[in-house]
Amino acid sequence: MKRLLVVDDDARMRRVLEILARRIGLDCTAAAGAEEALGSFRAERSDLVVTDLKMPGKSGIDFLRELREIDGEVPVIVLTAHGTVATAVEAMKLGAIDYLQKPFDVDALEAVIRRALDLSRFRLENRFLREQTGGGARLGELIGGSAAMAPVLELIRQVAPTRSSVLITGETGTGKELVARAIHELSPRRDKLFVPLNCTAIPFELLESELFGHVRGAFSGAQADRVGKLQAADEGTLFLDEIGDMDVRLQAKLLRVLQEGVIEPLGTNRRIPIDVRVVSSTNRDIEKALREGGFREDLYFRLNVFHVRLPPLRDRAEDVVPLAEAFLAEFARQLGKPGLRLAPEAAAALRAYAWPGNVRELRNLMERAAVLCRGEIVWPALAGSSLLAAAEPQRAGPDRLNLEPALRDLERRLILDALAASDDDKLAAAELLGIGERTLWTKLKKHGI
Ligand SMILES: Nc1ncnc2c1ncn2[C@@H]1O[C@H](COP(=O)(O)OP(=O)(O)OP(=O)(O)O)[C@@H](O)[C@H]1O
Numbered sequence: 001m002k003r004l005l006v007v008d009d010d011a012r013m014r015r016v017l018e019i020l021a022r023r024i025g026l027d028c029t030a031a032a033g034a035e036e037a038l039g040s041f042r043a044e045r046s047d048l049v050v051t052d053l054k055m056p057g058k059s060g061i062d063f064l065r066e067l068r069e070i071d072g073e074v075p076v077i078v079l080t081a082h083g084t085v086a087t088a089v090e091a092m093k094l095g096a097i098d099y100l101q102k103p104f105d106v107d108a109l110e111a112v113i114r115r116a117l118d119l120s121r122f123r124l125e126n127r128f129l130r131e132q133t134g135g136g137a138r139l140g141e142l143i144g145g146s147a148a149m150a151p152v153l154e155l156i157r158q159v160a161p162t163r164s165s166v167l168i169t170g171e172t173g174t175g176k177e178l179v180a181r182a183i184h185e186l187s188p189r190r191d192k193l194f195v196p197l198n199c200t201a202i203p204f205e206l207l208e209s210e211l212f213g214h215v216r217g218a219f220s221g222a223q224a225d226r227v228g229k230l231q232a233a234d235e236g237t238l239f240l241d242e243i244g245d246m247d248v249r250l251q252a253k254l255l256r257v258l259q260e261g262v263i264e265p266l267g268t269n270r271r272i273p274i275d276v277r278v279v280s281s282t283n284r285d286i287e288k289a290l291r292e293g294g295f296r297e298d299l300y301f302r303l304n305v306f307h308v309r310l311p312p313l314r315d316r317a318e319d320v321v322p323l324a325e326a327f328l329a330e331f332a333r334q335l336g337k338p339g340l341r342l343a344p345e346a347a348a349a350l351r352a353y354a355w356p357g358n359v360r361e362l363r364n365l366m367e368r369a370a371v372l373c374r375g376e377i378v379w380p381a382l383a384g385s386s387l388l389a390a391a392e393p394q395r396a397g398p399d400r401l402n403l404e405p406a407l408r409d410l411e412r413r414l415i416l417d418a419l420a421a422s423d424d425d426k427l428a429a430a431e432l433l434g435i436g437e438r439t440l441w442t443k444l445k446k447h448g449i
């Protein structure tokens with residue numbers, strides 16, 4: 001039988017929770033304060049902890065901090081008095097997975113507890129998965145072995161299984177949507193829908209009905225019932241892309257939904273309870289929008305429980321080649337061109353480039369290169385000639401005048417150029433170079449081409 005540990009200084013509340021635990025089929029231990037709870041947790045581990053935040057003596061936050069030293073993973077639900085959401089947010093940062101505001105109804109608490117128990121099973125599976133895949137440089141489809149990405153991937157791993165809102169910021173093409181999907185896939189919600197909604201350039205009325213849904217006749221043009229994205233994402237994840245562009249009036253409505261967990265489709269007064277996890281993104285300077293009043297502060301705090309900041313690609317140079325190789329392999333598969341690979345010169349050129357369009361630009365470039373390339377190697381010329389020009393290798397240092405390496409270098413480059421010019425046809429390239437095909441093959445081998 002699974003064990004629930006309840007921590008609350010209010011005897012009535014402990015009683016309610018004990019009854020509820022019995023109903024769910026849990027073994028329940030109750031403690032009136034933090035010290036007592038820590039003692040009994042040390043004596044016997046629980047599978048789930050429900051704790052009040054405001055207690056005489058040690059607070060719920062301090063309790064949580066000490067509990068985390070004993071056990072980094074046990075799911076914790078916090079109960080908080082009305083109007084202390086800030087503390088609840090602090091608790092979420094310490095790894096609480098959910099919070100309920102008092103007074104709450106028992107059914108809501110039961111739902112939260114059941115979800116948490118699912119989660120502890122899910123975490124075990126996840127840990128298993130992580131051990132299998134080795135963690136580290138990859139997270140699902142996300143590639144990121146660079147130093148700049150390590151803390152980002154770690155944060156994603158930590159927040160994904162929770163219910164907390166996540167705000168993802170970063171320049172265009174840095175992978176915000178991919179991260180949002182990874183968060184969904186690594187959460188217990190992965191069997192439900194991931195529903196993206198782009199808030200840019202959609203007029204207020206249209207976005208409103210996209211979000212909330214409407215019934216036929218709710219406004220002129222509403223010819224049929226329509227389920228809103230919020231409802232479609234019930235038990236799943238709603239991804240609000242470019243949230244910084246959302247109309248301020250809609251921000252107010254969205255905030256209410258997030259607080260109450262209820263939507264009212266347009267043209268109805270039905271109230272439909274929903275359970276969505278919201279992940280949002282923006283490449284606008286949202287902090288500036290906040291200062292200037294273009295974005296509601298209260299909504300910002302709701303959406304920004306965790307903040308994933310994606311660094312631009314130029315700050316993660318170590319990732320460029322692994323990304324390029326992964327994209328190349330992907331397009332090679334699609335195009336039926338097995339064995340496509342990057343020439344070292346191409347790799348060097350890619351590394352030296354500044355990538356204003358970030359990962360998307362790199363991906364598009366590799367797609368073009370894969371389509372154009374007929375041989376087995378992506379020549380720098382195919383990987384974008386402007387790139388190559390930018391990264392022409394510069395010889396420097398004391399060996400600059402040494403003839404041997406300079407000649408080898410020149411020979412290599414002439415061979416590569418000839419191959420590029422002849423579409424990788426060896427005989428034609430040999431002719432261009434004025435040497436025999438057999439000699440060319442020997443030189444290719446020598447240069448590792
Ligand atoms: N770390 C990564 N590993 C593998 N692929 C990536 C990574 N980051 C981004 N990509 C790929 O790059 C492309 C752009 O990513 P995405 O659409 O998520 O960017 P974005 O930040 O949402 O851009 P925008 O701000 O323009 O909407 C996608 O094809 C995505 O799969």
Ligand SMILES: [Mg+2]
Pocket residue numbers: 176177241
């Ligand atoms: Mg995007």
